[in-house]
Amino acid sequence: MSRTAVALSGGVDSSVAAALLVEAGRDVFGITMDLGVATTGAGEGPVALARRVCDTLGIPHVVIDLADAFRAEVVEPFGDAYAAGLTPNPCVRCNERIKFGALADRVRELGATTLATGHYARLAHEGGRTWLERAADLTKDQSYFLYRIPPHVLPMLEFPLGDLTKTAVREMAAGRGLPTASARESQEVCFTRDHVALVASAHPEALEPGPIETLNCTVLGQHRGIARYTVGQRKGLGVGGPEGPFRVVRIDAARNALIVAPEREAVPTRLTLADAIWETGAAPGAVLAQIRYRSKPLPAVAAPLPDGVDVEFRALAEPLAPGQSVVLYAGDRVVGGGIVPAA
DSSP: OOEEEEEOOSSHHHHHHHHHHHHTTOEEEEEEEEOOOOOOSSSOOHHHHHHHHHHHHTOOEEEEEOHHHHIIIIIHHHHHHHHTTOOOOHHHHHIIIIIIIIHHHHHHHTTEEEEEOOOSOEEEEETTEEEEEOOSSTTTOOHHHHTTSOTTTGGGEEOTTTTOOHHHHHHHHHHTTOTTTTOOOOOSSTTOSOHHHHHHHHOGGGGSOEEEEETTOOEEEEESOGGGOOTTOOTTOOOOOTTOOEEEEEEETTTTEEEEEETTSOOOOEEEEEEEEEOTTOOSEEEEEEOSTTSOOEEEEEEEETTEEEEEESOOOSOOOTTOEEEEEETTEEEEEEEOOOO
């Protein structure tokens, strides 16, 4: 019988994923990444909680130390990106490099042929390959964060919660007496509650005041450090004028300047995504583009290029922040995506 590793984070979702596989008669063991992330409050840390889940289910538990890799691949690049005026998504990078990179390699070494997680997403096996698709519960769908999973890793994955709702998962956990049944939702950024302080620790210059300028270089005021702002931001700028409210349209890290424009000004609707992916077998053409995790998908046309993926939006209401991910779908299927380039 093949072995299945279940990545246990100490949360309710991964716990129920493990329980479902155990009940299906699978040869399962739990594996938890020690990322060197300090816990807050009086509650148990993720490793201790994951161990209790494994004890409850009667399966082995393995802990692997990925703290150095996590710091080098996720935490430090996050700070560097903010200091450069970008708006990175560390969860996307962690999934690509750590959870479905270093962790996947480790479970193979431990003899597992399958890696299961508690993510809300689905997999489709078609045309001799495995495709990533949205979860049935669109309010919890996490495919946006998973779009950069290496193609060679997808066939070994399982997402047992892909067809379930969060409410159903909570009920399953409680009914099975899992110690994580009432666990709170995890933070989107697990390694810091204060990204400004984290950025400043390595890049104090990112908190230096500087000018807030219009596109024609008229100075309207002073900002409080570029690490405190993102492209598209409207609140907290402290500037205005007869043109109406302003929003950030560019962050010029080299000059320590915040560039703003009136909200009503046209937003560019075409760009070439950097560090892009385009799934083999996907046809260029009409797609739905998701520009943020919680945003509504936008109609667009996309096509692969030698140096990226060209995306033309049919309607775009706000500027795209350099550094953020844009994920492209054909229906529910992920067909491509990439990073918004710096201006």
